[in-house]
Amino acid sequence: MKQINMLESPVRQVFFSYLVPSISATLVTSIYILADTMMIGRGVGGSGIAAMNILLPLYNTYFGIGMMCGVGGSVLFGFSRGRGDEKRARSYFTAALCVVLALSAVFLILGRIFFNPLITFMGNTPLLNEYTVPYGTVLTTAAPMFALSSFLQAFVRNDGAPRLAMAGVISGGVTNVILDYVYIFIMKWGMGGAALATATGTTLTVLILASHFFSKDNHLKLEFSDMWRRVPEVLGNGLASFILEVSNGFVMLLFNRQLTWERWESRSMESSRTPRLWHRPFPTVLLRQYSRCSPRTLARET
Secondary structure: OOOOOOOOOOHHHHHHHHHHHHHHHHHHHHHHHHHHHHHHHHHOOHHHHHHHHHHHHHHHHHHHHHHHHHHHHHHHHHHHHHOOOHHHHHHHHHHHHHHHHHHHHHHHHHHHHOHHHHHHHOOOOHHHHHHHHHHHHHHHHOHHHHHHHHHHHHHHHHOOOHHHHHHHHHHHHHHHHHHHHHHHHHOOOHHHHHHHHHHHHHHHHHHHHHHHHHOOOOOOOOOOOOHHHHHHHHHHHHHHHHHHHHHHHHHHHHHHHHHHHOOOHHHHHHHOOOHHHOOOOOOHHHHHHHHOOOHHHHHHHO
16 A cells, blocks of 8 residues: 655645544444444343443453553654654654563463453353353453554554555454354354454454555664663553543443442343443444344343
8 A cells, every 4th residue: 555655745635644544444443343232232132242341341451552552652653753763763663562562461361360350350240151251261362462453553554554554444343243243143152253253353453454564665663772761651652542541441340340239230231232332422322222122132121
């Protein structure tokens, strides 16, 4: 894909070259999240949606880690390139990459070791074990992919390839929806299949974004000199993005735990259809009506 030279191209051209792909990727993400949730509601039932909602704060955390390192590092990377300091720019990228890989590995290990206490703390109950365990197992195992996805989106965009970032997000979203149908309705893999579809789609997004490293216009190269001095700058610059992303998950966590304390599991199944889309609210009404049509949900309610 043709890349954009932010230093030499007209401001109007640069603005719309970033605006259209960003909006398109966000809209497609909203649609595939809706489709993903609807398929779980139809194929697994209300308990599946409740389990997904309980575990969603984990995804927010993984995505937030990638945002913290990606946004924090890519902005400084762009500033340095604008000043003509390519070496400093590469050191920011290297520092951000090392931090996101290290944090991803830590969360992967901790998530697997303390899996059962973790999902219990998040609001899991024995009635939901058959849904939360397979979904959470895949989700925690794929933690590095979720973090790398948001990380690479930020850096690839700031390196002059917003269309590639858009293509990666859209391809991953479409793959997720297709595999959801295959794994849930054809293979009958339930929540494990739904999580595997999400992990596969995210992995495809990462692979597409990683193809930027082989581009002739790639400036995302390793530079280890002064790398550790850049780490505090990257983390400080990206902290706001991390808080913004994780706050959505934190509110859901409090919401789920409140329902667990009161033992209203049926309300958890009902209410969980809405919080998943708090940050993308337009499909909420449709989601609630569609989820009610699940045969398993209707059976439970009668």
